[in-house]
Amino acid sequence: MSFVDIQALRKSFGPVVALDGIDLMVERGSRTVVVGPSGCGKTTLLRLIAGFEAPDAGRILIGGDTMAEGMAAMPAYKRNIGIVAQDGCLFPHLTVAGNIVFGMTEDLSAKQRRAAELMEMVGLERSMLARRPDELSGGQQQRVALARALARKPRLMLLDEPFSALDTGLRAQTRKAIGDVLRQEGIATLLVTHDQAEALTFADQLAVMRGGRLVQAGRPRDVYSRPADPATAAFLGEAIILPAEMTDGHAHCVLGRLPLSDPAMCARQGIIMLRPEQITIAGEDGEGVVFGRVVETSFCGSTCDMRIVLRDDESVVLNIEVPSSTDVIAGQEIALRISGTAHVFG
Amino acid sequence: MTSIADSKPLSMPLPRFRSGMRGTFSLAVVIAFFALLPLGFVFWATAVTGVETASQMIFRPRVGELMTNTLLLVLFTVPLATLLATSLAWLTERSDLPFARVWSALCVAPLAIPAFVHSYAWIGLWPGFHGLPAGIAISVTAYFPFLYLPISAALRLLDPALEDQAASLGLSDAAVFRRVVLPQLRLSILGGGLLVGLHLLAEYGLYAMIRFDTFTTAIVDQFQSTYNGVAANMLALVLVLCCLVLLGFDAGLRGRRRYARIGSGVARRSRKASLGRWRYACMLLPFAAVVFALGIPAITLSRWLFAGGSEIWRMNEIGLALSQTLVICVVGGIATTLAAVPIAWLSVRRPSRGSRIIEGCYYLASSMPGVVVALALVTITVRVALPLYQTVATIVLAYVIMFLPRALISLRSSIAQVPAELEQAAASLGRSPANALWSTTIRLAAPGAAAAVALSSLGIMNELTATQMLAPNGTRTLAMAFWALTSEIDYAGAAPYALLMILFSLPMTALLHHQSKKIAGR
Numbered sequence: 001m002s003f004v005d006i007q008a009l010r011k012s013f014g015p016v017v018a019l020d021g022i023d024l025m026v027e028r029g030s031r032t033v034v035v036g037p038s039g040c041g042k043t044t045l046l047r048l049i050a051g052f053e054a055p056d057a058g059r060i061l062i063g064g065d066t067m068a069e070g071m072a073a074m075p076a077y078k079r080n081i082g083i084v085a086q087d088g089c090l091f092p093h094l095t096v097a098g099n100i101v102f103g104m105t106e107d108l109s110a111k112q113r114r115a116a117e118l119m120e121m122v123g124l125e126r127s128m129l130a131r132r133p134d135e136l137s138g139g140q141q142q143r144v145a146l147a148r149a150l151a152r153k154p155r156l157m158l159l160d161e162p163f164s165a166l167d168t169g170l171r172a173q174t175r176k177a178i179g180d181v182l183r184q185e186g187i188a189t190l191l192v193t194h195d196q197a198e199a200l201t202f203a204d205q206l207a208v209m210r211g212g213r214l215v216q217a218g219r220p221r222d223v224y225s226r227p228a229d230p231a232t233a234a235f236l237g238e239a240i241i242l243p244a245e246m247t248d249g250h251a252h253c254v255l256g257r258l259p260l261s262d263p264a265m266c267a268r269q270g271i272i273m274l275r276p277e278q279i280t281i282a283g284e285d286g287e288g289v290v291f292g293r294v295v296e297t298s299f300c301g302s303t304c305d306m307r308i309v310l311r312d313d314e315s316v317v318l319n320i321e322v323p324s325s326t327d328v329i330a331g332q333e334i335a336l337r338i339s340g341t342a343h344v345f346g
Numbered sequence: 347m348t349s350i351a352d353s354k355p356l357s358m359p360l361p362r363f364r365s366g367m368r369g370t371f372s373l374a375v376v377i378a379f380f381a382l383l384p385l386g387f388v389f390w391a392t393a394v395t396g397v398e399t400a401s402q403m404i405f406r407p408r409v410g411e412l413m414t415n416t417l418l419l420v421l422f423t424v425p426l427a428t429l430l431a432t433s434l435a436w437l438t439e440r441s442d443l444p445f446a447r448v449w450s451a452l453c454v455a456p457l458a459i460p461a462f463v464h465s466y467a468w469i470g471l472w473p474g475f476h477g478l479p480a481g482i483a484i485s486v487t488a489y490f491p492f493l494y495l496p497i498s499a500a501l502r503l504l505d506p507a508l509e510d511q512a513a514s515l516g517l518s519d520a521a522v523f524r525r526v527v528l529p530q531l532r533l534s535i536l537g538g539g540l541l542v543g544l545h546l547l548a549e550y551g552l553y554a555m556i557r558f559d560t561f562t563t564a565i566v567d568q569f570q571s572t573y574n575g576v577a578a579n580m581l582a583l584v585l586v587l588c589c590l591v592l593l594g595f596d597a598g599l600r601g602r603r604r605y606a607r608i609g610s611g612v613a614r615r616s617r618k619a620s621l622g623r624w625r626y627a628c629m630l631l632p633f634a635a636v637v638f639a640l641g642i643p644a645i646t647l648s649r650w651l652f653a654g655g656s657e658i659w660r661m662n663e664i665g666l667a668l669s670q671t672l673v674i675c676v677v678g679g680i681a682t683t684l685a686a687v688p689i690a691w692l693s694v695r696r697p698s699r700g701s702r703i704i705e706g707c708y709y710l711a712s713s714m715p716g717v718v719v720a721l722a723l724v725t726i727t728v729r730v731a732l733p734l735y736q737t738v739a740t741i742v743l744a745y746v747i748m749f750l751p752r753a754l755i756s757l758r759s760s761i762a763q764v765p766a767e768l769e770q771a772a773a774s775l776g777r778s779p780a781n782a783l784w785s786t787t788i789r790l791a792a793p794g795a796a797a798a799v800a801l802s803s804l805g806i807m808n809e810l811t812a813t814q815m816l817a818p819n820g821t822r823t824l825a826m827a828f829w830a831l832t833s834e835i836d837y838a839g840a841a842p843y844a845l846l847m848i849l850f851s852l853p854m855t856a857l858l859h860h861q862s863k864k865i866a867g868r
Contacts, residue, residue: 052510052514075518075519076513076514077514077515077516077517078516080516081514082515083510083514089510089511091508093529093530102525103512103515105516148515149514152515
């Protein structure tokens, strides 16, 4: 049985349905990322798991214990689930040390020892223990918030967009640091975010939510290359979506004959998806290339974004990224090669 | 070829940059000098008296008695009022108490009733109610709104995410309140408690009516009976020292910390705690508070008004008192607001160490009891500027000293809302600095200025001590007339004056309530 087992979870706020029957499993010690656009219900899911709200229907089991069933819910303070909120949510009236030991019940010396240990674990100087939260940078605040949540050795850690308030560089660094600590401690983690790149990087299991429903869950690579529907495909990254006809394990479309990711697919008509990185500029004309014209290029440093229309069908626009060293200018005709397989939406 | 030395000198010297700011700053300093006159006077008077006479005057049984009374009054009233105000604020803001909005408004309404009208109402019901117990009971009911307002505003502003966070760290609801909510209310409790404490030290009418002697009543008695400068001055010194101790105590507890909400984002609305089956029983607390703070004045007043009939409405006397009160309120309110403009502008647009020190001077000066301010101005005018003795100018100065911070608070928040860029835009369109200030910031801050006038006028209308000692001959404000009549035990005759003071105070109390909600973002 899974460590966290969520079954048919529902929650409405007045007329607004926030969660419309969610089923989700989280394995012991793994990282799950719930990703979705703003207002998809992901924060509500987190708050229900934490115990800040009670569901309308459904069940939440953690380690075999029932946390919530129907409208009955165990109060948050009895669950031992850690949470790191978007802005860290440190207590402004306490020092860093006071924040970290806030939930501990051990005696003073044990608290002090543990606080020092935790500071080291999250990569902060011990001298910062005496500081006030407003004297820390955003990244440091998040690390203190993590230390505070870890202090109680929680069985599950919830991360509520904890990196979104940080600068780009700091975000990746803090995410890695926090992820490493949690991995090392073997604590199952559930991260909620609207940032698809962050979700793909962090997750062992990726769960995509939209409109209060769980659209798809699986390994990030699988969800990325085989999304359940075009909206999910577009949410996780740039996608090329085309109508196609299928015969003997291949799709026939404006880009030619492409092998299917699932050769057993038996539908005759369908919609296929390719990722832009499957399209490269072919050096010379050859077997299996398609021709297009570059409409626009924009320089992005190491790469260059290119908008291309097909010669055979100018209504098909491809946005691809090439190394910026590629010597192509707008208006030029080029040959394109397609690699990999096409994904058919079921 | 012409060198720089050959070039023609400017026909007009360039004004020093920021000269406008310097002018404003000097103005603020001059006002601060006047505001600190009473405090300076007390220490000067002590110095003139000499150590020996001073200690003779101070270390005597009578002062010990007054000290005991004052100390007991503060030590009982402030904690009791805090407990009551915090419970009421929690019930009205954070629980599902029925009719919470109504109770909230009713908990602020007692502010519309002058403190001495409260005690007039109590002894109307219980003529034998005197001494310390009466002092504590009436003070708690008269002054708890000063604590209720900031505490309820702070409760609305608290970030509920912090409480969720504490729950996730294993704290039960009661522990969350004790360890997360209460510490964050500390500043509001300290601020409100200080205000109540200063009122307890400064109030005259409330305690004189129930024959409870404090330093303030003793100074007024001394002043009225003998004009014996030295005795009154030495009592004033002790009173001022009490105020300073209170201020120091507050500053010490407050520390330098401000509990800003860290991080960004919109705070989630806080959830209301469910009172369950206690929901209706919990209404007993606000009900009791309202019965004592509003019910008793209402019963006594209506009884006297009914008993007095039409006879007590001596319209020419009442009309005269009313018109004199309104004139003095408007003049005093406008003067106070104008005096607050320089520092309000400086503290928003050019905050500096200097501006903070000046601001501190105003707050310090205004925490001096009215009786000390009056005593100082009487002595100074008699000795230094006799033509100013008992003139409108002197009494207006007293009001400016006492009520400037009230005007400052409204004025500053409204100036802060006007972007400085507007002033700069006006300057770039050719307006002089003063003209730019007038046509942008002052125009847009006008509602705040109106509120400032209103709030200081409210204070002036209900001010009794300083008004009595400083008012020009022949002046009889509503408060003075009320006081004179109650002193003659004409309680029925005094009722119309009390009613008028309450009626005029009500709109301004509503304004206060509204402002406290606006500060809390609703």
